[in-house]
Amino acid sequence: MEAMPRGLKALSWITGALFGVALYMVFFYAPREAVMGEVQRVFYFHVAAGWVGALAFLVTAVAGVLYLARGNRRWDIVAQASVEIGVVFTLINIVSGSIWARPIWNTWWTWDPRLVTATVMELIYIAYLMLRQGLEDPGRRARFGAVYGILGFLSVPLTFLSIRIFRTIHPVVVGNSDPTAQGAFDMTPRMLQAFMFSLMTFTFLYATALWHRVRLGRLAEKVDQLKMKVMAG
Amino acid sequence: MFLREAPADTLSYMILGYSVILGTITLFLMSLVLRFRSLARDLKVLEELESK
Numbered sequence A: 001m002e003a004m005p006r007g008l009k010a011l012s013w014i015t016g017a018l019f020g021v022a023l024y025m026v027f028f029y030a031p032r033e034a035v036m037g038e039v040q041r042v043f044y045f046h047v048a049a050g051w052v053g054a055l056a057f058l059v060t061a062v063a064g065v066l067y068l069a070r071g072n073r074r075w076d077i078v079a080q081a082s083v084e085i086g087v088v089f090t091l092i093n094i095v096s097g098s099i100w101a102r103p104i105w106n107t108w109w110t111w112d113p114r115l116v117t118a119t120v121m122e123l124i125y126i127a128y129l130m131l132r133q134g135l136e137d138p139g140r141r142a143r144f145g146a147v148y149g150i151l152g153f154l155s156v157p158l159t160f161l162s163i164r165i166f167r168t169i170h171p172v173v174v175g176n177s178d179p180t181a182q183g184a185f186d187m188t189p190r191m192l193q194a195f196m197f198s199l200m201t202f203t204f205l206y207a208t209a210l211w212h213r214v215r216l217g218r219l220a221e222k223v224d225q226l227k228m229k230v231m232a233g
Numbered sequence B: 001m002f003l004r005e006a007p008a009d010t011l012s013y014m015i016l017g018y019s020v021i022l023g024t025i026t027l028f029l030m031s032l033v034l035r036f037r038s039l040a041r042d043l044k045v046l047e048e049l050e051s052k
Helices: A004-029 A038-070 A075-103 A113-133 A138-152 A155-163 A191-232 B011-051
Strands: none
Touching: A004 A038, A004 B011, A038 A075, A038 A138, A038 A155, A038 A191, A038 B011, A075 A113, A075 A138, A075 B011, A113 A138, A113 A155, A138 B011, A155 A191, A191 B011
8 A cells, every 4th residue: 555645744744733723722812702701712613614514515516527527536536535524524513503502592403594504515415425325336426426516516605695695693704694693793803813723724624634535535446446356356 | 980791601612512523523533544444454455365
């Protein structure tokens, strides 16, 4: 098995260091929010995780288009890897949001447009992973994954825009919140710096995880091909 | 002089939130490592079988 590329090693170390700095900024650099108290700090990684989810699903859609256009299997591996990461980070986004909501909205869950669209988006991509498992033929699986990944992406802008086009209690980070939003706050310069740094760190974390996950996908493909060869021989 | 209300005591929710966030990321990264090792083992066995 080929050794880990030097670029990936360097990226992993950089991401680890950035993650440490991001944690420092979230817990010690950013001030405590005046009304919500400590739970507001969940916001930094909650939004960053949501950003990674959206980015991952965008990469899946782009990889799907490239697979359909060029027919190269590596784009299918990228798409699947990206969905897996997107599902993990969207789950983090939903659960951490629910934990933040308990003291602020006085409930773990409410049928708010943002919460519903984010959960539907998560379920769409969980279904992507499950349905792929049911297809034996690699070519058919890849074509299915590409088309599903492109169509499934429609749920991402819907989730992003849900708090801007529907009446909602979910606060808006970029832009003006609905007057009925609960838990909105004005960011101080230090809060904004911690927020932007968290977004950057999670983007690095996504790139690192994707590279590792793509290597895993390529290894799995190699094992599958060798298995077929050994069985045939 | 105005008295300012103290922030809500929500420390336990912050701890719970970050436990979930960091725990889930750790579990995912560990799953990548474990799956990679398992596949590397499979590959080694298959290569041995193929060479026989």
